[in-house]
Amino acid sequence: MSQQSSNCGKCGICLSVCPVFAALKEEENSPRARVQLIKAFREGKLTSSALLKELMAKCLMCGSCTAACPSGIDHFEQFMETRADLIEKEGDLLEIRGLVFLLAKEYRLGLAAGMAKAGQAVLPEFLQKKIKVANISVDRFPNLNTKPFRSTVPEIIEPEGKVQGTVVYFTGCATNYIFAENGQATVKLLSALGYRVVIPKNQKCCSIPMLFHGGIQQAKDNLMTNVECLSGHNAEAVIVDCPTCGSALKKEFPQVIRKYGEDATKADKIAAKVTDIMQFINNRRDKLEELIQQGGKAKNDIITYHTPCHLRNSFISAEPMLRKLEAINFKPASDANSCCGGGGTFFYEYPAIATKMAETKAENAKRTGANIWLTDCPMCQMNLEGRLKPEDGIKMMHPVLYLSSLL
Amino acid sequence: MLSKTAKEQLIAITGKDRFSDAVEILTCYSYDSFLEEAMPEAVLFPVSTKEVSEILQVASAHKIPVTARGAGTSVCGAPIAVNQGIVLCFTKMDKIIEINTPDRYAIVQPGVINGELQRALAPEGFFFPPDPGSMNFSTIGGNVALNAGGPRCLKYGVTVDYVLSMEVVLASGEVIRFGSRNIKDVTGYKLSALFCGSEGTLGIITELTLRVVPCPETAQTLMVTFDELDNTAKSVSDIIGSGILPVAIELVDKVGMNALENALHQDLPTEAAGTLLIEVDGIKESCEREIEKITDILKKNHAVSIIKATEEADRNRLWAARRAAYGVFAKIAPDILSEDVTVPVSKVPEMVRSINSTIGKYKLKGGVLAHAGDGNMHPFICADRNDKEEWAKVEAAFKEIFTDAAALHGTLSGEHGIGLAKTQFLPLVMDEASRKFLTTIKRAVDPDNILNPGKLV
Numbered sequence A: 001m002s003q004q005s006s007n008c009g010k011c012g013i014c015l016s017v018c019p020v021f022a023a024l025k026e027e028e029n030s031p032r033a034r035v036q037l038i039k040a041f042r043e044g045k046l047t048s049s050a051l052l053k054e055l056m057a058k059c060l061m062c063g064s065c066t067a068a069c070p071s072g073i074d075h076f077e078q079f080m081e082t083r084a085d086l087i088e089k090e091g092d093l094l095e096i097r098g099l100v101f102l103l104a105k106e107y108r109l110g111l112a113a114g115m116a117k118a119g120q121a122v123l124p125e126f127l128q129k130k131i132k133v134a135n136i137s138v139d140r141f142p143n144l145n146t147k148p149f150r151s152t153v154p155e156i157i158e159p160e161g162k163v164q165g166t167v168v169y170f171t172g173c174a175t176n177y178i179f180a181e182n183g184q185a186t187v188k189l190l191s192a193l194g195y196r197v198v199i200p201k202n203q204k205c206c207s208i209p210m211l212f213h214g215g216i217q218q219a220k221d222n223l224m225t226n227v228e229c230l231s232g233h234n235a236e237a238v239i240v241d242c243p244t245c246g247s248a249l250k251k252e253f254p255q256v257i258r259k260y261g262e263d264a265t266k267a268d269k270i271a272a273k274v275t276d277i278m279q280f281i282n283n284r285r286d287k288l289e290e291l292i293q294q295g296g297k298a299k300n301d302i303i304t305y306h307t308p309c310h311l312r313n314s315f316i317s318a319e320p321m322l323r324k325l326e327a328i329n330f331k332p333a334s335d336a337n338s339c340c341g342g343g344g345t346f347f348y349e350y351p352a353i354a355t356k357m358a359e360t361k362a363e364n365a366k367r368t369g370a371n372i373w374l375t376d377c378p379m380c381q382m383n384l385e386g387r388l389k390p391e392d393g394i395k396m397m398h399p400v401l402y403l404s405s406l407l
Numbered sequence B: 001m002l003s004k005t006a007k008e009q010l011i012a013i014t015g016k017d018r019f020s021d022a023v024e025i026l027t028c029y030s031y032d033s034f035l036e037e038a039m040p041e042a043v044l045f046p047v048s049t050k051e052v053s054e055i056l057q058v059a060s061a062h063k064i065p066v067t068a069r070g071a072g073t074s075v076c077g078a079p080i081a082v083n084q085g086i087v088l089c090f091t092k093m094d095k096i097i098e099i100n101t102p103d104r105y106a107i108v109q110p111g112v113i114n115g116e117l118q119r120a121l122a123p124e125g126f127f128f129p130p131d132p133g134s135m136n137f138s139t140i141g142g143n144v145a146l147n148a149g150g151p152r153c154l155k156y157g158v159t160v161d162y163v164l165s166m167e168v169v170l171a172s173g174e175v176i177r178f179g180s181r182n183i184k185d186v187t188g189y190k191l192s193a194l195f196c197g198s199e200g201t202l203g204i205i206t207e208l209t210l211r212v213v214p215c216p217e218t219a220q221t222l223m224v225t226f227d228e229l230d231n232t233a234k235s236v237s238d239i240i241g242s243g244i245l246p247v248a249i250e251l252v253d254k255v256g257m258n259a260l261e262n263a264l265h266q267d268l269p270t271e272a273a274g275t276l277l278i279e280v281d282g283i284k285e286s287c288e289r290e291i292e293k294i295t296d297i298l299k300k301n302h303a304v305s306i307i308k309a310t311e312e313a314d315r316n317r318l319w320a321a322r323r324a325a326y327g328v329f330a331k332i333a334p335d336i337l338s339e340d341v342t343v344p345v346s347k348v349p350e351m352v353r354s355i356n357s358t359i360g361k362y363k364l365k366g367g368v369l370a371h372a373g374d375g376n377m378h379p380f381i382c383a384d385r386n387d388k389e390e391w392a393k394v395e396a397a398f399k400e401i402f403t404d405a406a407a408l409h410g411t412l413s414g415e416h417g418i419g420l421a422k423t424q425f426l427p428l429v430m431d432e433a434s435r436k437f438l439t440t441i442k443r444a445v446d447p448d449n450i451l452n453p454g455k456l457v
C-alpha cells in the first residue's frame, strides 16, 4: 500500500482535472494531497482525526485523477481503504451509516423505498433528512417507484422478430427504486434493436457507495452474488444504464474480489463485457436512425447534455453520438464535460460546494436554449435538477428515455 | 509554533477560513514536485494586495519567515518552507483583471493558472508564449518567480521576456510597482528581470502585466525517429545552426519514450534510440518551406522515420504525451530526480553523450529528455531515496553532469530554478564576487531574511 502511494511523482497533473480542487483551490482538497496524506497516515506521521477523515471524504470519486495520472496511482483503492480505516476510528455521519446499512441488504432498501412511497411518517431517517437538509428542495427530489422496476418485468424479455443476440441488463438501484422509466426505456430500445434482454432477479446493489464509505467487508455478499447472476446467459454484453454501477463492474469488482482472496475469473469476464447502454446503441446507430424514421415521432425539442464523470472516465461520453443523430436538434453546452459536484453522497455531505458547481452548469445549460437536458447518471440528474426552477422550462432525463420516446 | 499574538493578528487579516495551522492541512503544503519536504507553521490564502501587505507587516514585526506558493509544482524545492514560518498560498488570488489585445497585454493576479490565461486569450486569437510542461496546473506567479520556460520558448523566449510590469509587496509590507503597459520602457532599472526567477526571495508578487502575442496562422509538428542518439542530437544543432528557428525541438531518448508509452499507450516509437518532436509555426507557405529544409537536414542525419502531424488533435496528443513526461517516471522507481542543465546548442550532442555515459557509469536507471533546440537538457534518474548506496550514486552522477555542463559553457538550470536542489553547485558557474552581489541585493531588500529563507542566497 505505502509502496504504491509513495510512487506518486507529486507532479500535480491531477490538480488540473479534479473538480473539487477547481471549486475550492486548496491543495488539501486535491488528489495529490490525499495521496500524500494517506502516505503520512500509513507511515504514522499523521494519526486518525476528524479532519483527516473529512479531507478523505471531500472527494467525488469521479475517477478523473486516476484517468489523468501518469504515475498510475489507483486513487479509488487508496481512498477506499483509508476511508474504511478512518471511519472505523472516527465514525461516519449517522445518515451515511444508515445508507450503508440499507445498501448492504437489498431488501432493506426495497422496504425503505416502499415505506417512503406510502408516504408514511416512517420514512427512513436518512431519506427524510436528505430531502430536507441537502441542497435539493423536496419538490425537486424525484419520487420513488411504486414498485421496484425489476419486480415489474420478467427475467427474460424476448424481442419481436429476429433475435440479434442476448444481453444481460444490470439495472442498478436508481433504476430499480427511483427511475423505473429508464429501465423500461432501456428494455424498449434493446428489444427494438433485436436483443433478448436478461434481467437477473437476484442482482444486488453494485455497492460503490458502501465501498466508498468503508464498508468493504459488508459489500462482499453483494459483489459475489452479482458476479454469479451476471455470468453466463450466453450474453454478448452486460448492459448498464448507470455509469457508476458500470465503472464498479468494470474496475472495482475484480480488484475488490481479489482483495477478499476469492477467485476473480468471472468478475474479469464481466468486466470485459460491461457496456454502457448509449455506447451499445451508438454501435448500432444506423438501425436506430431507421427506427426513429419509421416511428415518425421526432420532435422539435432542443437538446443539451451533461457528461457524467464516471461515464467519461470509465466509458465514453454520449455526446458524440447525440451530435451525430440526425433526428435530434443538439446544442452542446460549453462545459458539458465538467463535473456537476453530485458524485456519490458528496452533494449530501458538502452541499455548499456541490451547489456552486451545479449552479454554473445549470447556467450554461440554460444558455444553450435547450428544453431537454440529458444525462446518464442518476446522481448527476438529481444534483442538477436541484438547481433548476420550474420557470427555466428545462426537463432532465436519461438519454435512453428521450430516445425511446422517439420510437 | 507561531506566538499567540502573531496568530491572532494573522487571523484578523484573512479570517479563520483562509488561515490554518492544523497539522493535516500543513502536511499538504510541505511538498512540491521535488523531493525535500518541510512543514510550515501556518498557511494563509490572501486574496488582495492589501492582505498580503498586512500579512508581511505582521511577519516582519515578528520576524516570521514567509514563503510564497503557487501550485507547488516546482521541481527544485523552491516553495518548501525549510525555515518554517508561513506559507502564503496564492491559489485563491486568481482573477484575470484585464485582457487588452489591441494594446497586447493582460493583467492578472499571481494565482491565475497559466492554462486558464491561455483559454481566456484563445478566443481573441492571442496567446501567452511561456508554456511550461505544467502549464495546465502551475500559476503565473510561480512561472514568473521561477522564470519558467517550456518547449516553445526556443522561438518565443522565456517568461521574463513577457513581463511588462509588476506589483510587488516587499518584506516590510510596502507595495511597489514598476514597469508599464509598454514594450519599450527604460524608466529606471529593469526590475522585472530582477524579480523574475527570484524564487520569492526578494518580494511577493501580487499583480502582473504580461505581454501577449497573436496566434500564428498555422503550426505543423514532425515526429522524427533515429536509431542513434548521437544523430538525434546532431540534427538539433544542425537545424538551429542552419538558421531556421522552429517553435520547439524536443528530444526524448529510448528510456524516456518507453516510460511514456507504458503509461499512455499511444503507439509511441519505443524502438527508436532517439526521437525528436519539431514544431514550426507561422504563415502556411513559410511553414512548408521550413519543414522542407528541416527534412533535408534530418535525412542527412539518417533519420529513420519522419511523421507529419498537421491536424490539431494529433499535434495536441503528441504535446500532451510530452507534458506527461515527469509523472510517468514515478512508475520506474519511487523517486525521480530531473535536472535541467543547459548548454549552447552546438554542444547538445556532446552534452547528451556525457549525460548518457555518466548514467551508464553509475549503472542507474535514467536517461535524457530535452528542450533540445535551446540546449535545455532534462537528464533524469529514477531511484529509491531510501537506498542510501544507490542515492549516493545519483548525487555523484548529477554532480558530474553539472560539472560537465559548466565546462561546456553551460549553466546549472535553464528553467527549473535553484531552490533547494542546486545552491551548493552555484560556485561551478558563478565566482565569489558575483555570488556576493546576489547577497548584497537580498540584504538590501530583505534585511531580516524573512522571504523564503534558505533558497538561492
Ligand SMILES: Cc1cc2nc3c(=O)[nH]c(=O)nc-3n(C[C@H](O)[C@H](O)[C@H](O)COP(=O)(O)OP(=O)(O)OC[C@H]3O[C@@H](n4cnc5c(N)ncnc54)[C@H](O)[C@@H]3O)c2cc1C
Residues within 6 Å of the ligand: A010, A011, A012, B032, B033, B067, B068, B069, B070, B071, B072, B073, B074, B075, B078, B079, B090, B110, B131, B132, B133, B134, B137, B138, B139, B140, B141, B142, B143, B144, B145, B146, B147, B148, B149, B150, B151, B198, B199, B200, B201, B203, B204, B205, B206, B323, B324, B325, B326, B327, B415, B416, B452
Ligand atoms: C510535470 C511538470 C512539468 C514541468 N515543466 C516545466 C517546464 O517545462 N518548464 C519550467 O520552467 N518548469 C517546469 N516545471 C516546474 C514548475 O512547474 C514551474 O517552475 C512553475 O513555474 C512553478 O509554478 P507553481 O505555481 O507551481 O509555483 P510553486 O512551485 O508554488 O512556487 C515556485 C516558486 O515561486 C515562488 N512564488 C510563487 N508565487 C509567488 C508570488 N506570488 N510571489 C513571489 N514568489 C512566488 C515560490 O516561493 C517558489 O520559490 C514542471 C513541473 C512539473 C511537475
